[in-house]
Amino acid sequence: MPKQVQLHNGVTLTIEDKAFASGGEGDIYIIISPKTFNNQVVKIYKSEKRTKEREFKTKYLVDNPPLLQVQNSHHSVIWPTAVVYQNNKFLGLTMHRAQGEDLELLLHPKSFKNLGSIWNRFNLQDSNAIELRLKICFNIAVALHQIHSLGRYVLVDMKPVNIKIQPNGLISFIDIDSVQVVENGKLVFSAPVATPEYTPPEYYKGMNLSNDGAHITWDQFSIAVIFYRLLCGIHPFTGSCNPPYNACSSLSEMVENGLFPYSQSKRHHFRVIPPPHQQFTKLDESIRKLFIRCFDNGHSSPQQRPTTDDWCNVLSPQPVIKIDRPLPSSIIDIPIFKLSNELSFSQAPTPALLTASFLYFPDTNIFKSAYYNLFGRPDIENIKVSIIKQQKKIKTLILEKDQFLKEVHSIILGFKSTQDVILKEEKKIIENIKIDLTKKIDNLDILTESLCQEEIKELKSIRGATDIKLKSVTETNNRHYNETVQPIKNKYDAIKQQFKNQLNQVKIQEEKDISFINNKLHSKLFQIKNEISVLENNYKLRIDKELGLDNKNYLIKLMLSKYIIKDNASIIFGMVPKIALNNLKLFGINTAADYTDTAVSTGNGGNVKKSNGKWVKIPQIGDDRAESLKKWLSKVNKETNDKILTIEREAMRLKSQISTLMTSELALAELKSQNLKAESQKERSIVYQRYSPIKNKLLFDLEQIQEDFNKEIFPFLETYNKIKLDAISNHKKIELDYDHQKDSLKSRHDDLHFKMLSQIIDNIKHASNLAENIWQETQKKLFENIKSYNNQYSLLQLKIINQCKNINDAVVELDKLKILYKQ
Numbered sequence: 001m002p003k004q005v006q007l008h009n010g011v012t013l014t015i016e017d018k019a020f021a022s023g024g025e026g027d028i029y030i031i032i033s034p035k036t037f038n039n040q041v042v043k044i045y046k047s048e049k050r051t052k053e054r055e056f057k058t059k060y061l062v063d064n065p066p067l068l069q070v071q072n073s074h075h076s077v078i079w080p081t082a083v084v085y086q087n088n089k090f091l092g093l094t095m096h097r098a099q100g101e102d103l104e105l106l107l108h109p110k111s112f113k114n115l116g117s118i119w120n121r122f123n124l125q126d127s128n129a130i131e132l133r134l135k136i137c138f139n140i141a142v143a144l145h146q147i148h149s150l151g152r153y154v155l156v157d158m159k160p161v162n163i164k165i166q167p168n169g170l171i172s173f174i175d176i177d178s179v180q181v182v183e184n185g186k187l188v189f190s191a192p193v194a195t196p197e198y199t200p201p202e203y204y205k206g207m208n209l210s211n212d213g214a215h216i217t218w219d220q221f222s223i224a225v226i227f228y229r230l231l232c233g234i235h236p237f238t239g240s241c242n243p244p245y246n247a248c249s250s251l252s253e254m255v256e257n258g259l260f261p262y263s264q265s266k267r268h269h270f271r272v273i274p275p276p277h278q279q280f281t282k283l284d285e286s287i288r289k290l291f292i293r294c295f296d297n298g299h300s301s302p303q304q305r306p307t308t309d310d311w312c313n314v315l316s317p318q319p320v321i322k323i324d325r326p327l328p329s330s331i332i333d334i335p336i337f338k339l340s341n342e343l344s345f346s347q348a349p350t351p352a353l354l355t356a357s358f359l360y361f362p363d364t365n366i367f368k369s370a371y372y373n374l375f376g377r378p379d380i381e382n383i384k385v386s387i388i389k390q391q392k393k394i395k396t397l398i399l400e401k402d403q404f405l406k407e408v409h410s411i412i413l414g415f416k417s418t419q420d421v422i423l424k425e426e427k428k429i430i431e432n433i434k435i436d437l438t439k440k441i442d443n444l445d446i447l448t449e450s451l452c453q454e455e456i457k458e459l460k461s462i463r464g465a466t467d468i469k470l471k472s473v474t475e476t477n478n479r480h481y482n483e484t485v486q487p488i489k490n491k492y493d494a495i496k497q498q499f500k501n502q503l504n505q506v507k508i509q510e511e512k513d514i515s516f517i518n519n520k521l522h523s524k525l526f527q528i529k530n531e532i533s534v535l536e537n538n539y540k541l542r543i544d545k546e547l548g549l550d551n552k553n554y555l556i557k558l559m560l561s562k563y564i565i566k567d568n569a570s571i572i573f574g575m576v577p578k579i580a581l582n583n584l585k586l587f588g589i590n591t592a593a594d595y596t597d598t599a600v601s602t603g604n605g606g607n608v609k610k611s612n613g614k615w616v617k618i619p620q621i622g623d624d625r626a627e628s629l630k631k632w633l634s635k636v637n638k639e640t641n642d643k644i645l646t647i648e649r650e651a652m653r654l655k656s657q658i659s660t661l662m663t664s665e666l667a668l669a670e671l672k673s674q675n676l677k678a679e680s681q682k683e684r685s686i687v688y689q690r691y692s693p694i695k696n697k698l699l700f701d702l703e704q705i706q707e708d709f710n711k712e713i714f715p716f717l718e719t720y721n722k723i724k725l726d727a728i729s730n731h732k733k734i735e736l737d738y739d740h741q742k743d744s745l746k747s748r749h750d751d752l753h754f755k756m757l758s759q760i761i762d763n764i765k766h767a768s769n770l771a772e773n774i775w776q777e778t779q780k781k782l783f784e785n786i787k788s789y790n791n792q793y794s795l796l797q798l799k800i801i802n803q804c805k806n807i808n809d810a811v812v813e814l815d816k817l818k819i820l821y822k823q
Contacts, residue, residue: 354811
């Protein structure tokens with residue numbers, strides 16, 4: 001059934017019994033009546049949330065709303081409108097109903113599969129999506145500006161799920177009751193929660209929302225994050241970084257450290273920048289600057305973050321004029337210039353040398369030398385001297401050969417060193433050519449952008465002049481309508497409205513009279529129905545009383561009291577234990593109605609539970625007799641229940657015949673009802689007959705007024721329609737002229753861009769020719785270098801060959817001398 005709640009001003013609201021939406025703090029109910037609240041809902045907080053502070057805060061918000069604009073019944077901010085109570089206890093609040101989906105759905109590409117086709121135009125894959133999303137951003141900025149207007153409120157927990165979006169782009173802020181309230185610089189009510197992804201960096205420096213409160217710059221950060229996600233499809237602080245920020249994995253850590261990919265001071269730390277961030281470079285420069293102000297400059301200096309005014313100025317809807325011209329760098333590839341390869345220096349193998357085995361002789365003493373000088377040397381000594389001389393010669397030749405090899409090594413090193421210099425010089429020159437070419441292309445990119453801006457500027461100027469012409473034609477057309485048609489229309493609209501008001505008043509009075517008759521009838525029919533119901537209940541009560549069912553427990557006890565233990569002793573115990581029966585009688589247990597249970601197999605034999613609920617221990621009643629009493633009582637209860645069931649069936653049978661017994665009463669009631677209905681129908685007919693002539697007369701007058709209006713307006717309307725057709729024709733001519741001017745402008749700029757493209761191609765050709773010449777010159781230098789060192793090497797190699805031959809000849813001669821010496 002519908003529920004009823006009260007407002008703080010005493011008005012009673014009827015709401016549906018089931019909530020149509022629920023959240024973490026409470027449930028939302030549709031208001032059934034009064035009808036003046038049809039576009040509002042009631043939010044009832046969960047019981048643990050209905051605190052005094054919440055009640056005071058709700059009252060404050062209701063009493064101190066910001067200046068909110070409402071257009072065509074649309075509320076961009078769902079502000080609390082009244083405090084709700086039930087039995088003087090705080091329940092919640094009323095507010096306008098928000099339409100649409102959560103804005104969060106537009107931020108996930110996969111969500112569009114589940115949304116209707118009407119939402120597809122917001123998909124970033126659509127060419128017009130950015131323009132539409134910019135309008136959404138503008139609507140959000142305007143709504144937040146209204147909230148901030150009093151200087152009292154900061155949303156704090158601003159996030160996409162707290163913003164509703166409709167297919168037409170209209171938005172609504174919801175969950176306003178969690179807003180932070182500041183008055184005269186003092187925190188009155190804090191915001192209970194904040195979401196990390198939309199929380200500014202100052203929060204991570206130890207800021208306490210409950211004590212310190214949040215500044216308006218908090219919302220300025222949150223709204224910029226939402227705008228970036230809307231326009232780029234990604235959170236602004238998403239990416240992977242190099243040390244020292246490589247450990248930052250969560251969005252909150254990235255925010256804390258100001259790791260925005262387009263930050264001047266942090267961009268070089270990024271290792272991976274996800275592709276969606278590239279959308280940022282396609283945004284208008286004015287929008288990019290605001291994002292950088294917020295996420296880069298505003299990271300350490302919150303006051304630099306753009307305000308809602310800043311966003312509104314940049315996002316204000318204007319005709320979007322785009323020039324789709326690619327930059328030269330995007331369509332021209334810089335060629336890869338070839339570089340010379342190293343030349344290899346060919347080295348001939350060194351001739352093989354014979355192995356020389358030297359003999360070592362002790363030095364000749366001074367006496368032998370003197371003797372040999374006087375009397376001459378013997379042959380053996382002469383051979384020995386020859387061997388020593390020959391060995392010295394071989395050593396000298398080997399040393400000379402080694403020196404020649406060192407000279408070869410120096411030649412090779414000199415070749416490589418000179419070649420490295422040549423190649424480095426070539427590489428340096430080629431790099432300079434590439435740098436110079438890149439600069440030229442960059443300069444032409446800048447010039448292209450400048451030309452595009454100039455083209456946009458000229459196109460805007462042409463569009464502006466066209467719009468002025470169109471506006472002039474429209475104003476002329478509207479002026480004629482306002483001066484000729486509109487006054488007549490206004491005159492007759494006023495007259496018709498008077499008659500419509502009279503007609504409405506008549507209809508309202510007629511409905512009141514009919515409603516009174518219907519209510520009177522319903523009241524009397526209800527009274528008759530109630531009388532029949534009372535009579536039927538009396539019959540039922542009489543049947544229950546006659547059968548004893550009006551006091552069922554008493555009837556059961558009465559039946560059980562007829563089962564006397566003494567008379568059934570032989571059946572119960574198999575004998576007649578007189579002492580036990582006397583003991584039972586002594587304790588007031590004579591019939592089945594006097595006890596309800598016995599204690600069996602509990603070591604507590606003899607205990608019997610009396611009908612008053614008390615247990616008594618009876619002598620001569622052990623476990624066996626207690627068990628017998630229990631079984632007999634169970635049998636008796638079953639028999640009694642069967643009898644009660646039979647009586648109840650009889651009662652049901654008799655009650656089913658009540659309608660037969662009440663035939664005359666029912667017939668009389670039906671007759672009274674039919675008479676009342678017929679009487680009410682007569683009264684309604686009298687009401688209709690009384691008001692029909694009045695309504696018909698008013699309707700006839702309205703038709704007559706419409707005819708008079710049509711006659712008077714016809715000549716003026718005919719003239720206006722001709723002027724309107726001329727205006728439509730002029731509109732087409734103006735738009736056609738605009739298209740011609742636009743095509744002419746495009747053609748002129750096509751030539752300019754073609755010239756720049758030709759210039760780039762010429763620059764590339766020039767750079768390629770220059771690089772080719774450098775390569776050929778380098779090739780020449782490399783071959784001259786290798787030729788020069790080859791000549792030096794060839795001469796030295798000849799010396800090495802001759803030297804090796806002399807060494808081998810000397811070794812052969814030494815071997816001969818050694819043979820003579822041994823002989």
